[in-house]
Amino acid sequence: MKVLQVVRQFHPGTGGMENYVSCLCRELTSRGHRSDVATLDYLFKTRERLPAYGRSGSIDIIRLPSAGNARYFLAPRLLELLPRYDLVHVHGVDFFTDLLGFLRRVHARPVVLSTHGGFFHTDWFLSFKKAYFFSVTRMALRGVDRIIGDSPRDAELFSRVSSRVTMVENGIDYRRFSAVQKKIQPDTLLFVGRISRNKRIDRLIEALARLKEDRPGMRLVVAGPDWEGLQGRLEQQAGSLGVREAVSFTGVLPPDELLEEFARARLFVSASEYEAFGLSTVEAMAAATVPVVNSIRAFADIVEDGETGFLTDFSDVEAAAGTLRRALELADSGLLEMGEKAREAASRYDWRRVAGNVIQVYEEVLE
Numbered sequence: 001m002k003v004l005q006v007v008r009q010f011h012p013g014t015g016g017m018e019n020y021v022s023c024l025c026r027e028l029t030s031r032g033h034r035s036d037v038a039t040l041d042y043l044f045k046t047r048e049r050l051p052a053y054g055r056s057g058s059i060d061i062i063r064l065p066s067a068g069n070a071r072y073f074l075a076p077r078l079l080e081l082l083p084r085y086d087l088v089h090v091h092g093v094d095f096f097t098d099l100l101g102f103l104r105r106v107h108a109r110p111v112v113l114s115t116h117g118g119f120f121h122t123d124w125f126l127s128f129k130k131a132y133f134f135s136v137t138r139m140a141l142r143g144v145d146r147i148i149g150d151s152p153r154d155a156e157l158f159s160r161v162s163s164r165v166t167m168v169e170n171g172i173d174y175r176r177f178s179a180v181q182k183k184i185q186p187d188t189l190l191f192v193g194r195i196s197r198n199k200r201i202d203r204l205i206e207a208l209a210r211l212k213e214d215r216p217g218m219r220l221v222v223a224g225p226d227w228e229g230l231q232g233r234l235e236q237q238a239g240s241l242g243v244r245e246a247v248s249f250t251g252v253l254p255p256d257e258l259l260e261e262f263a264r265a266r267l268f269v270s271a272s273e274y275e276a277f278g279l280s281t282v283e284a285m286a287a288a289t290v291p292v293v294n295s296i297r298a299f300a301d302i303v304e305d306g307e308t309g310f311l312t313d314f315s316d317v318e319a320a321a322g323t324l325r326r327a328l329e330l331a332d333s334g335l336l337e338m339g340e341k342a343r344e345a346a347s348r349y350d351w352r353r354v355a356g357n358v359i360q361v362y363e364e365v366l367e
Contacts, residue, residue: 027355104143117276171354
């Protein structure tokens with residue numbers, strides 16, 4: 001098959017959707033298929049314009065002239081690429097989805113959509129988003145041959161506007177993360193992900209301050225890009241709570257260094273208010289790092305409370321600190337046993353399995 005992956009941001013940009021597309025392309029190529037990427041010609045964060053063509057490993061990247069911003073953009077020249085491919089797989093619900101769906105009869109190429117949470121990552125203009133989703137998006141999806149819901153929540157949501165939904169949960173590089181050998185450092189918490197408002201790193205810092213009252217050696221490592229310029233404010237918060245020296249911001253880490261952080265962490269933590277899919281949490285579980293995460297739907301679908309990790313309410317700092325203390329007080333043997341259960345549970349998200357399910361969707365659409 002010749003498949004065009006369409007995603008708003010890609011290499012050298014980093015993020016969950018970019019990683020998903022990269023891993024999917026790698027798996028497709030390893031199975032003898034061709035999988036190129038079409039994306040915008042600039043990065044939202046830096047506004048940097050990028051060359052029209054590029055490569056990332058074995059992946060050919062075509063960057064499209066565009067206008068607009070991260071909330072909505074225009075890139076109609078995507079249509080010029082479609083005759084080269086058997087199928088187009090669009091990621092996320094945005095202009096690309098609208099274009100391909102509404103003009104399905106014009107371009108005559110099968111279209112698969114991966115939802116990636118749609119556009120409901122925050123409550124910003126929530127009423128407008130809902131109105132748009134149940135009107136414009138519903139109509140655009142009539143031109144989409146198959147919708148891949150990346151999580152149980154997405155599968156339920158998109159089934160309200162289309163009858164062509166299949167759930168294929170997100171994937172991780174299980175081989176790489178499951179090779180981590182734990183070298184636990186006492187009282188070390190790790191968060192991996194973007195520094196953005198919905199991740200609520202401020203609540204992690206509040207919980208850390210409570211823990212340090214009786215565990216003075218506690219520290220928090222925050223690994224990820226500062227997408228919204230929040231790091232300075234978070235550092236000020238940590239200083240005001242007396243824990244500035246206990247919070248480390250590493251930025252984006254090279255893959256090997258990230259694995260080392262997973263190896264050292266006693267617990268993985270996330271207070272995120274919204275996730276389409278808890279990618280970093282699953283990676284932590286694959287690395288046998290016990291997660292303590294906010295009790296939202298995305299995490300509850302992944303973590304079995306008390307068995308493969310812990311769910312808690314990070315909006316209640318005392319409750320969250322209490323759950324963290326309970327996890328920290330586990331003996332090393334108990335923590336390692338729970339970590340191994342987490343690693344086994346994460347195996348269902350192995351990209352080798354996920355890619356096979358995606359290819360099955362492609363084959364059904366092309367029949």
